[in-house]
Amino acid sequence: MEYFIQQSINGLTLGSIYGLIAIGYTMVYGIIGMINFAHGDVFMLGAFMAMIVFLALTTFIGGVPVVLALLLMMLVAMLLTGLWSWTIERLAYRPLRGSFRLAPLITAIGMSIALSNFVQVTQGPRNKPIPPLVNGGVTIYGTGITIAYKQMVIVIVTAILLAAFWYLVNRTTLGRAQRSCEQDRKMAALLGIDVDKTISMTFVMGAMLAAVAGTLYLMFYGVISFTDGFTPGVKAFTAAVLGGIGSLPGAVVGGLLIGLIEALWSAYFSIDYKDVAAFSILAIVLIFLPSGILGRPEVEKV
């Protein structure tokens, strides 16, 4: 039982990261119906930004308190990754709006290839290790279960962000505009909502969450490389689909589920096949629930 709980905790930590990335996929899909394949690489870029900020802090300023360093890393990464995402949307996706469905998908795949190779060219192909930021953990009294402090940081940051995000989507003008664009873009435009701006903001918000996920990923694993965008990106997308693409709570639930599946499968069966397990479960869930766990069933109009 202890082992099970321990592994579940590990899974939930990983799942939080997936959930944060998955929100970006699901929001963009909800609003313009497009799979943003470059999102995984935006996440990787965010992690790289955080890494460079960390190095800049240690090189130019020296000893900075860990909390402050983490905060700065997240803030700068969020800001600049958001800017990247805004530019990507402006250059590669907006000209194709209203074009046929596969066109933005192809530019997104092209963007994903270009981004990862851009990072490879500018930062070099090697792994980038950073010294551990957060050490230690607590053991729950009377049991063998330990929770590392960095796991706590991940869960707490995710929870805070999700709360802020929930507020943004449900209680602000921007969130209202977003939800209206999701339901009917043409009608929203007729009612005076700047649809282009709303879509841009959606991309920026998704990228900001991905940047935080990237920072947390960097803190947790202590290493990042230019290829690291793909696998977490695909997993997060799987999470978004599993939860029902277009549904925000679905993305988080899907992320946590994928994290749990991965951790428990590697704990009890085989670590080599953990990704196979995640993908197989996705296929099985979709066969029985074709629109995901929390997704709205697709209504076909004739």
Add this chain to the structure above:
Amino acid sequence: MADIQSSGQDSVYAKAAKEAVFAGIIAFGLFFLVVGFRTDQNINNELVLVQRWGLLAIFVAVAAIGRFIFAAFITPSREQAKLAKSKAPAAAKVDRRSLKAAVSRFGLALLFIYPFVVILILALIQFAVTGQWSFQSGVQGSLKYVDNFGIQILIYVMLAWGLNIVVGLAGLLDLGYVAFYAVGAYSYALLSAHFGLSFWLLLPMAGIFAAMWGIVLGFPVLRLRGDYLAIVTLAFGEIIRLVLINWTVVTKGTFGISGIAKATLFGIPFTPGPTGFAAMFGLPNSGVYYKIFLYYLILFLALLTAWVTIRLRRMPIGRAWEALREDEIACRSLGINTTTTKLTAFATGAMFGGFAGSFFAARQGFVSPESFVFLESAIILAIVVLGGMGSLIGIAIAAAVMIGGTELLRELEFLKLIFGNDFTPELYRMLLFGLAMIVVMVWKPRGFVGNREPSAFLHERKMISSEFTKEGHG
């Protein structure tokens, strides 16, 4: 009048300058961290920062100047062209079908003689440089061009034509096509290693295996539509790759399988020995013959794919695919069995992927999971879409441009003279490939050949403009 013109021009420049400054600021923000700093490992394996402000300045300047030129010159001239076009009377529609037929016939003829053209040109160059007529050096030098350009491009043409059946005709978005390619390659590699079967026996078998996997994948995903289908096919492609990596007993994992038997020409092996092809025909020993043989083999396989696609489009099943792409509900209402229609599309597409896979294994002599990553699926899908879905010629052009273009980058050694010896053009290959995908798509969202010829028509064959063709929902 002239005054208004010039003031209008001034305001265009002022606006362009403003946009240029804006673009510069954005570019500074984008590249400040990733270009301005470089992370390097020092001797203790710690990361250190290297500052590169000069490079950052170049990036920002390029963005700003590029934006200025775009806003000041390109956009106004494009708008004028559009205006002129709308004012001009509608030009008589040119029937371009005969032109297209001529182009495709010429292209086909060129493909058949391509290796000999290369040999001849290289021999001529040799002759011009040294004054000696040496045919053999032309043969040796052609190796690179036949292999890197001819065979490489044709493999992608074939794969893209195979995927075109699934995506272009049936309208099912498949992001895991490379899985079938892998199935074909590994079936050839394993069966020839363990049972010693010949290439010609295993080629159809690899196709059948891949088709069976196509059906296996097709069954569960029949109910899924659109992007759910896309993600499940992607997942399937990843599962196959991960199994290939981890099932080390059979596949030897990431080490891959090497020493795969080569293909033979009617039982004549391409080996240097006395029974080999070269000795048989009294030719000097060379690896070129095998490459040229492979070239014709893949050309034949690719043309087979194209021929089958063209014939199938005229058959009920092909029409059912296209009907499925246009409207699934109408299809079902008209009594088309969508289950079998989708499954045959998956199986047929997969079969050609399997053929290409077994060819790939025979050509490389080595297979490893490295060759079957998602990127390959993405490249093949990109070729299909960039070519204009459903258009065989467009797809061939797209494959030649995208694959040939990136292969060409390997050859640009002279750039070292400009940028210094550290410059490796190969590093920028995939970066440019990705950017090219974006640029081509934004420039021509419907692909190179967006128009379609209907496969069924009343009275006369009319071209369908790209605006009216659908891309399917499944």
